[in-house]
Amino acid sequence: MDNLDKKYLILTYGCQMNVHESEKLAGILENNGYVSCDNAVDADIVVFNTCAIRESAEQKIFGNIGELKNIKVAKPNMIIAICGCMSQQKNYAEEILRKYPYVDIIFGTHNLSKFDEMLKSRISTGKKVSSIVEDENIELRDEMKISRTSGVNAWVNIMYGCNNFCTYCIVPYVRGREISRPEDSIIFEVENLLKQGYKQITLLGQNVNSYKGVARNGKEVSFAKLLSDLDELNYEYRLRFMTSHPKDLSSDVIDVIANSKHICHGIHLPVQSGSDKILASMNRKYTKEKYLKLVNEIKKKIPDAELTTDIIVGFPDETDEDFEETLDVVRKTEYLQIFGFLYSKRKGTVAEKMDKQVDLKIKKERLSKLLAIKNEIVNKKSAELVGKTYRVLVESASKDDTLYGSLDSGKTISFNGNKNCVGEFVDVKVTMARKSVIYGEIVNEEETRLFKEKNFKLPIECSILPKDQKTMKILRENKSNKKQADDKNSKK
Ligand code: 5AD
Numbered sequence: 001m002d003n004l005d006k007k008y009l010i011l012t013y014g015c016q017m018n019v020h021e022s023e024k025l026a027g028i029l030e031n032n033g034y035v036s037c038d039n040a041v042d043a044d045i046v047v048f049n050t051c052a053i054r055e056s057a058e059q060k061i062f063g064n065i066g067e068l069k070n071i072k073v074a075k076p077n078m079i080i081a082i083c084g085c086m087s088q089q090k091n092y093a094e095e096i097l098r099k100y101p102y103v104d105i106i107f108g109t110h111n112l113s114k115f116d117e118m119l120k121s122r123i124s125t126g127k128k129v130s131s132i133v134e135d136e137n138i139e140l141r142d143e144m145k146i147s148r149t150s151g152v153n154a155w156v157n158i159m160y161g162c163n164n165f166c167t168y169c170i171v172p173y174v175r176g177r178e179i180s181r182p183e184d185s186i187i188f189e190v191e192n193l194l195k196q197g198y199k200q201i202t203l204l205g206q207n208v209n210s211y212k213g214v215a216r217n218g219k220e221v222s223f224a225k226l227l228s229d230l231d232e233l234n235y236e237y238r239l240r241f242m243t244s245h246p247k248d249l250s251s252d253v254i255d256v257i258a259n260s261k262h263i264c265h266g267i268h269l270p271v272q273s274g275s276d277k278i279l280a281s282m283n284r285k286y287t288k289e290k291y292l293k294l295v296n297e298i299k300k301k302i303p304d305a306e307l308t309t310d311i312i313v314g315f316p317d318e319t320d321e322d323f324e325e326t327l328d329v330v331r332k333t334e335y336l337q338i339f340g341f342l343y344s345k346r347k348g349t350v351a352e353k354m355d356k357q358v359d360l361k362i363k364k365e366r367l368s369k370l371l372a373i374k375n376e377i378v379n380k381k382s383a384e385l386v387g388k389t390y391r392v393l394v395e396s397a398s399k400d401d402t403l404y405g406s407l408d409s410g411k412t413i414s415f416n417g418n419k420n421c422v423g424e425f426v427d428v429k430v431t432m433a434r435k436s437v438i439y440g441e442i443v444n445e446e447e448t449r450l451f452k453e454k455n456f457k458l459p460i461e462c463s464i465l466p467k468d469q470k471t472m473k474i475l476r477e478n479k480s481n482k483k484q485a486d487d488k489n490s491k492k
């Protein structure tokens with residue numbers, strides 16, 4: 001195959017859904033004879049799998065596409081492809097091609113499975129490919145080869161799209177309406193992954209609680225039923241899911257988790273705000289009271305449950321009092337982790353047009369106050385773990401025999417041990433907490449000597465420029481030579 005030595009680089013931005021879709025893009029590239037590399041200078045094709053959730057994500061991506069210009073000048077045959085949520089937005093593809101004429105292929109979230117055809121067309125005709133569509137046969141996406149690179153973790157789509165239209169969010173516009181995969185096809189994929197040795201399966205969807213699949217007998221399958229059917233698979237593994245919408249997390253689902261063997265007790269439950277006024281304006285369809293009731297139900301039925309959340313600060317018309325309501329939820333819920341975001345205006349969303357946008361300075365002050373309280377809670381919780389022993393899934397190892405693993409709650413821990421432990425469950429006693437970070441030691445070290453090395457592909461750290469200084473020097477020289485040539489030309 002003539003492509004045998006060709007290399008690909010995929011730069012992934014945004015959420016877990018994108019990480020997993022990049023594994024599908026990698027599958028296509030590997031089918032075409034490409035092998036992965038970790039920087040754009042070595043790459044024959046660079047793919048930007050983009051995110052549009054906040055303006056800051058977009059600015060970073062635009063900056064990174066801009067950085068490729070010099071490399072493309074030095075390597076004109078290098079192919080640059082842009083895909084994902086950012087390019088799916090209205091008029092973005094035209095804008096990107098106008099600003100960055102050296103981009104070769106551009107497509108959106110709906111036609112990911114057609115990347116193979118687009119790549120072949122670009123290679124055979126030399127012509128640019130730009131294809132943004134509104135819908136696609138979803139089954140094609142489920143049949144794609146996946147080049148998994150998340151170690152012991154395997155991501156499994158259970159549904160695509162979102163129907164909720166939270167007023168701040170761009171996702172429903174770029175990912176379309178909800179479509180659930182048939183239950184059979186999910187169970188088949190998960191069982192196959194468990195046979196291959198994956199130990200942690202995460203079910204993915206924008207709002208997994210509204211999963212509505214069909215069983216082989218044609219009957220509708222709820223998320224609770226899907227979870228309980230997957231829990232029957234008889235392997236040693238963990239089952240996680242993300243993301244849950246509080247308005248749809250049913251008592252049935254909580255009961256299934258409480259009685260399950262494999263489903264983790266760490267649950268991500270984005271609250272976004274604690275103020276009823278802001279929640280209504282966000283179109284979240286629950287109140288602070290309803291959310292806290294749900295939290296109480298979870299904690300009652302699953303005493304060791306640990307919750308994590310997403311919070312937006314500075315949504316239009318958020319006052320200090322509204323923000324205090326959010327802090328009240330944070331204190332009452334005692335989250336294990338909080339992902340806090342400054343509200344970012346997104347084009348085409350309802351909130352974009354709302355009055356009383358909050359000053360950036362105030363937004364930043366609120367975010368730092370939120371993060372300070374989060375740190376207090378997380379540090380206290382970490383200290384409480386010291387002296388206790390937990391079942392830990394070993395996920396990776398560094399060269400000096402430090403192992404990194406996760407508790408059922410999702411919290412990470414590091415400890416010493418041999419690298420053959422990666423992909424195994426071990427009992428670890430927590431010996432120390434430094435702020436939020438916890439350290440431990442394996443309880444039955446002798447048992448771990450029997451473990452064999454396994455072949456999990458871990459994510460590689462990717463960048464535009466290579467990390468070694470020699471190549472950087474060549475690039476700088478190329479850049480300054482080009483600048484001198486440009487200056488000369490413009491003086492002519
Ligand atoms: N501004 C800030 N944060 C946002 N999120 C979604 N849209 C926006 C926006 N416009 C956050 C929400 C969501 C997480 C994935 O990103 O908290 O849960």
Ligand code: SF4
Pocket residue numbers: 162163164165166169170171172206207245
């Ligand atoms: Fe966005 Fe709301 Fe849908 Fe989540 S549920 S993807 S926040 S619209």
